[in-house]
Amino acid sequence: MTGPRVVLIGPMGAGKSTVARRLGELWGVPVRDTDEDIEAAEGRPISDIFVTDGEAYFRAKERDAVALALREHDGVLSLGGGAVLDADTRTRLAEHPVVFLEVGLAEAVKRVGLGTGRPLLLGNVRARVKALLDERTPIYRGAATYTVNTDQRGPAEVAAEITRLLES
Numbered sequence: 593m594t595g596p597r598v599v600l601i602g603p604m605g606a607g608k609s610t611v612a613r614r615l616g617e618l619w620g621v622p623v624r625d626t627d628e629d630i631e632a633a634e635g636r637p638i639s640d641i642f643v644t645d646g647e648a649y650f651r652a653k654e655r656d657a658v659a660l661a662l663r664e665h666d667g668v669l670s671l672g673g674g675a676v677l678d679a680d681t682r683t684r685l686a687e688h689p690v691v692f693l694e695v696g697l698a699e700a701v702k703r704v705g706l707g708t709g710r711p712l713l714l715g716n717v718r719a720r721v722k723a724l725l726d727e728r729t730p731i732y733r734g735a736a737t738y739t740v741n742t743d744q745r746g747p748a749e750v751a752a753e754i755t756r757l758l759e760s
């Protein structure tokens with residue numbers, strides 16, 4: 593199969609970037625993150641893109657960045673938390689092994705801290721994270737081949753479980 597060995601999806605605070613790095617080390621493959629691709633292409637942080645051009649502009653860039661990465665990246669790919677909201681992206685994901693990194697509300701809030709750099713969390717972080725988890729959990733589940741809960745586990749353990757799942 594061409595394309596990524598695995599695609600990680602899930603909400604902010606699920607540990608996608610950290611687990612992606614672990615998997616990259618474990619498997620000896622490159623790691624790519626579509627948030628970083630967008631920031632590099634735009635030459636500015638995501639928070640600036642949201643403030644200056646709005647969420648719809650960001651989502652259009654995100655759709656293109658995900659499509660490109662799915663075509664040309666053959667290592668571990670981590671997507672921004674909202675990427676799966678796009679129907680075209682979900683159709684493309686159906687062709688790849690996708691792991692939903694699940695996280696509970698308390699743990700997600702702890703991990704995102706003050707929400708710095710995450711424009712969707714401005715205001716009441718806990719309320720915003722709760723609303724996003726409630727709205728998106730069914731979408732993540734629907735798009736995933738496997739779901740791995742990350743609440744009580746560190747990145748190394750999560751990476752080991754993903755490795756087991758993909759080998760089985």
Ligand code: S3P
Pocket residue numbers: 602603604605608627638671672673674675709710711712
């Ligand atoms: C978003 C998640 C962020 C980033 C943007 C929007 C979301 O990525 O793409 O701030 O809609 O959940 P992370 O999940 O990597 O923080």
